[in-house]
Amino acid sequence: MTSSDLDRDRLSTLWQRRYPKGPPIAHELRTAYNDRWIRFHSLPGSKRYPETEDEYAIVLHRYNTILDELFAGTDIYVVTVAWSWEPGGPELPPERHEAHPEGTLWTTLAHEDDPDLHTYTHLYADRRPWRPGTVDDILREVTDDVLSGVIITDSGLTRVHHPYDGGADVIAASSEERNQLRDSHHDWLPRNPEGL
Numbered sequence: 001m002t003s004s005d006l007d008r009d010r011l012s013t014l015w016q017r018r019y020p021k022g023p024p025i026a027h028e029l030r031t032a033y034n035d036r037w038i039r040f041h042s043l044p045g046s047k048r049y050p051e052t053e054d055e056y057a058i059v060l061h062r063y064n065t066i067l068d069e070l071f072a073g074t075d076i077y078v079v080t081v082a083w084s085w086e087p088g089g090p091e092l093p094p095e096r097h098e099a100h101p102e103g104t105l106w107t108t109l110a111h112e113d114d115p116d117l118h119t120y121t122h123l124y125a126d127r128r129p130w131r132p133g134t135v136d137d138i139l140r141e142v143t144d145d146v147l148s149g150v151i152i153t154d155s156g157l158t159r160v161h162h163p164y165d166g167g168a169d170v171i172a173a174s175s176e177e178r179n180q181l182r183d184s185h186h187d188w189l190p191r192n193p194e195g196l
Contacts, residue, residue: 074129
C-alpha cells in the first residue's frame with residue numbers, strides 16, 4: 001500500500017474505536033491511557049539531546065529496538081504533524097514535508113477553545129512495512145526537535161509509539177505488555193517516580 005492509497009475514513013474509524021478518549025494528539029495519550037503507558041529515555045543518564053554521531057547512534061538504536069519489539073512483521077502507519085493559523089496553511093514546521101514526503105493528509109483538527117486564537121493541526125499519514133531504520137530520517141528530526149507530535153502505530157492501531165526529543169512514550173496493547181517492555185529495558189526508564 002502506498003500513501004496515495006491511504007484510507008482516511010478507515011483510519012479515522014479505527015482510531016475512534018481503539019482510542020475513544022480523544023483525537024490522535026500524541027502528547028495527550030499518556031494521560032488518557034496511563035494504564036498501558038510507559039516512557040523510555042533516548043540516552044544514558046536521561047540526557048535529552050545527542051551531541052555526537054555516537055550519541056545519535058544510541059538514540060536510533062533505542063528507538064528502533066522498541067519499535068521492532070512492537071511492530072516486527074507488521075505494517076505501520078507513520079503520522080507526522082503540521083500546524084497552521086488558517087485551515088489551509090501555511091504550515092509549520094516546513095521541514096515536515098521534507099522529512100515525510102510520503103505522508104498524505106489524513107485529517108485536520110481545529111482548535112477553537114480560545115476565541116482569540118484559532119489553530120489547526122494537520123495530520124499526515126502513510127502506511128509501510130515495518131523494518132528497522134525505515135523511519136530513521138523522521139526520528140532524527142524528532143531528536144533534533146524539528147518535528148513533534150509524531151505517532152508510529154501498527155495497521156490495527158493496537159500499539160502507539162510517540163517519539164519525542166529525549167525519548168519515546170509507548171501505549172502498549174495491555175498493561176502486561178507494558179510491564180514486559182519495562183522489564184526488558186529497565187536501564188532506559190526515567191528515574192523519577194512519575195515515570196517522566
